[in-house]
Amino acid sequence: EIVLTQSPGTLSLSPGERATLSCKASQSLGNTYLAWYQQKPGQTPRLLIYGASSRATGIPDRFSGSGSGTDFTLTISRLEPEDFAVYYCQHYGSSPLFTFGPGTKVDIK
Amino acid sequence: EVQLLESGGGLIQPGGSLRLSCEASGFTFRDYAMTWVRQGPGKGLEWVSTIDGGGGDTFYADSVRGRFTISRDNSQNTVFLQMGSLRSEDTAMYYCVNDYGEYDAFDMWGQGTMVTVAS
Numbered sequence: 148e149i150v151l152t153q154s155p156g157t158l159s160l161s162p163g164e165r166a167t168l169s170c171k172a173s174q175s176l177g178n179t180y181l182a183w184y185q186q187k188p189g190q191t192p193r194l195l196i197y198g199a200s201s202r203a204t205g206i207p208d209r210f211s212g213s214g215s216g217t218d219f220t221l222t223i224s225r226l227e228p229e230d231f232a233v234y235y236c237q238h239y240g241s242s243p244l245f246t247f248g249p250g251t252k253v254d255i256k
Numbered sequence: 257e258v259q260l261l262e263s264g265g266g267l268i269q270p271g272g273s274l275r276l277s278c279e280a281s282g283f284t285f286r287d288y289a290m291t292w293v294r295q296g297p298g299k300g301l302e303w304v305s306t307i308d309g310g311g312g313d314t315f316y317a318d319s320v321r322g323r324f325t326i327s328r329d330n331s332q333n334t335v336f337l338q339m340g341s342l343r344s345e346d347t348a349m350y351y352c353v354n355d356y357g358e359y360d361a362f363d364m365w366g367q368g369t370m371v372t373v374a375s
Contacts (some may be wrong), residue, residue, distance in 0.1 A: 183363035191351065191367065194300065204357065235301055239360045244315045245291070245303035248349075248364035 149173055151236055151248035159256040167222040168251045170236035171190075175216045180239035183212055183221045187232045195234075196221060223253075231255050258282035258364055265369030268342055274335040276369055278352030286310070289355065290328060290335040291362065294348035294371075304350070307335060320346075323356045342373045 150173040160166055170181070183196040194203045196212035199219060209224040223230055236248040259273040264276040278290070297354040306315045314326050325338040335352060349370050353362040 180360045182359070184362075186301075191365040192362075194357075194359065194361050194363040198359040201359075201360075203359060203363055237301075237361060243303065243317055244306055245293075247293075247301040247303060250300045 148242060149176070149238055149240055149246050151238060151246055153234075153236060153248040153251045156249075157252045157254060159254055160226055161256045162226050162228055164226050166221075166226055166230070168221040168223075168234055170214075170219040170221070170248050172217045172219070172238065174240060176240070181212075181214070181219050182237045182239070183210075184187065184235045184237065185230075185232045186215060186235065187229075191198055192235065206248070226253070259357055260354070260364060262350065262352045262369035263367045265350065265371045267372045267374065269375050270343060270373055272342050273338070273340045274342065274371060276334045276339065276350055276352075276371070278337075278366060280333045280352075280354075283356060285328075285333040286330040290326075291353045291355075292326065292335075292337050293351045293353050293362070294346075295346040295351070295366075295368075296339035296345075299348075302348075305337065314357070322371070325348070342371075344373050347371060347373045 152171045153156045179199040181199040184192040186192040197233045200212045233250045235250045238246045259281045261336040262278045288309045291306040307326045311328045323341045328335040349368040351368045352366040
């Protein structure tokens with residue numbers, strides 16, 4: 148069973164700064180079915196990145212994903228006020244079929 | 257416009273049963289697998305169950321296997337989640353989601369329906 152771990156739990160940054168979020172898998176992901184979501188309070192999650200590094204439709208290019216194997220990263224190049232939210236990574240695999248990480252909260256310093 | 261609309265949530269006693277529904281519109285429903293994801297109060301996202309487009313293949317998280325059953329009616333563009341032997345830890349917002357964009361991820365989310373298991 149694949150377990151996803153995200154770090155840090157909370158990231159306190161200022162607008163304009165760069166955010167680097169980590170997602171580590173308990174075993175190598177044989178494919179690149181690794182996605183990232185953003186969730187703001189009271190809202191449903193929004194898909195940002197799929198296939199580890201591809202941006203979903205309409206996602207600004209300040210969001211980028213990278214990584215392979217067990218280590219994946221979501222980078223927000225310059226934080227905008229609307230980017231302060233919780234971010235989840237998610238894997239599509241076989242057992243379990245889908246796995247979410249516990250989330251990283253990006254809040255305003 | 258692609259839309260997912262959940263219903264059926266509410267307050268239910270431990271050990272009880274509840275059936276959630278999700279009506280889809282704006283796309284060819286039978287062509288897409290459908291999934292339920294839940295989120296406990298103040299907690300993260302948890303995958304619950306997935307059903308393929310034809311309804312022949314179903315998948316469950318260990319935490320609900322044997323208690324929950326997913327099904328669909330393609331003539332009604334609706335997916336269901338029959339929940340039984342409910343526990344307090346099943347308290348959550350239940351989202352109906354799908355991979356409309358074929359991303360192998362979830363790009364379409366309903367607004368959710370809240371299930372509260374309490375006496």
